[in-house]
Amino acid sequence: MNSFSLKNLRIAVMMGGPGAEAQVSRWSGEGVAKALRKGGADVVVCDIQGTKVEVPENIDIVFDIIHGTFGEDGTLQAILEERGIPYTGAGVEGSRIAFDKILSKKRFLELGIPTASFEILQRGERPKMPVPYVIKAPREGSTIGVHIIKKNDETAITAALEDSFKYGDTVLVEEFLPGRELTVGILGDDILPIIEIKAQEGVYDYQNKYTPGKSEHLIPAPIDPALTKKIQETALAAHRGLGLEVYSRVDIILGDNGKFIVLEANTLPGMTETSLLPDAAAFFGLDFTALCARIIELSLLRSRSNSAAK
Numbered sequence: 001m002n003s004f005s006l007k008n009l010r011i012a013v014m015m016g017g018p019g020a021e022a023q024v025s026r027w028s029g030e031g032v033a034k035a036l037r038k039g040g041a042d043v044v045v046c047d048i049q050g051t052k053v054e055v056p057e058n059i060d061i062v063f064d065i066i067h068g069t070f071g072e073d074g075t076l077q078a079i080l081e082e083r084g085i086p087y088t089g090a091g092v093e094g095s096r097i098a099f100d101k102i103l104s105k106k107r108f109l110e111l112g113i114p115t116a117s118f119e120i121l122q123r124g125e126r127p128k129m130p131v132p133y134v135i136k137a138p139r140e141g142s143t144i145g146v147h148i149i150k151k152n153d154e155t156a157i158t159a160a161l162e163d164s165f166k167y168g169d170t171v172l173v174e175e176f177l178p179g180r181e182l183t184v185g186i187l188g189d190d191i192l193p194i195i196e197i198k199a200q201e202g203v204y205d206y207q208n209k210y211t212p213g214k215s216e217h218l219i220p221a222p223i224d225p226a227l228t229k230k231i232q233e234t235a236l237a238a239h240r241g242l243g244l245e246v247y248s249r250v251d252i253i254l255g256d257n258g259k260f261i262v263l264e265a266n267t268l269p270g271m272t273e274t275s276l277l278p279d280a281a282a283f284f285g286l287d288f289t290a291l292c293a294r295i296i297e298l299s300l301l302r303s304r305s306n307s308a309a310k
Helices: 022-038 075-082 092-099 101-111 154-167 206-210 225-241 276-284 288-309
Strands: 010-016 042-048 061-064 118-122 133-136 146-149 170-175 180-187 195-199 215-218 247-254 260-266
Touching (some): 022 042, 022 288, 075 092, 092 260, 101 118, 101 170, 180 276, 180 288, 225 260, 247 276, 276 288
Parallel strands (some): 010 042
Antiparallel strands (some): 118 170, 133 170, 180 195, 195 215, 247 260
16 A cells, blocks of 8 residues: 555646646646645645746645646756756656657657657648658647648648648658557556547547547557557657656557557646546556655655755
8 A cells, every 4th residue: 555645745736838738737737636635735726827937835846737838848847946846747858858759759769669750841841751641740739730631632731731830840740550549658667558549530639638528548458468568568668768757648559450659758648537647547546636646756756866866
């Protein structure tokens, strides 16, 4: 039985932020704050509106749930480290690399982790690879700035590029591999059960992610045990290869031929009532409060270890 307790801890839950995922972050933050209070913690909710961060006094740790820009890309992590304030999740460098889909893919290639072929476009450039492919804003989450192109429709391609370039000067184009959508949660050294995601209609986009009943989570995913183990071990290798600590959620596509690719690792996965990580943790035996407590416990251990090493 885990003896770690949330009681007597004063925790700042940071949500919102300046990025495109601010509303999703607030949904996650509300869920986390409720879970932490249920566990007996003294919770202070901090809805960050821009990039100015004011941390309440006598905080034991910041629970960072600012998805996307600022909160997930290493910026907030650097600010808190400079102030000597512990925070949840990955460190500065791991956050920076994992948040950038292009840097992540380059790291996966270096480590031999299976990933889709890709090309990088600057403004004014067009994809050279044959359809089907996926156009992605490389530094956004929640499928923001993501478009699947299945036909050589110049109008659709132009519109997709224009939308993705709204979020930066570089766009990632990935080979589209049809298959089953899987995700694997990592919590410390534990690999959570694989979830297979089935959207009611179309793909697992923003609407299907955050609307209750729009998608189904199959836990554990109905996959052969040997393949299950291989996918889980690859997810852990991706997590560690990106230099991540504490927790993440690794997204994977499993093709009909049994081959699979890693798409990305999410260092601040969603923590709403429809989110994947809480579902996997519940099947693993951790309710929402226990999941949040474990994230805090691991984060405090990482913070103390890093402080001792300096």
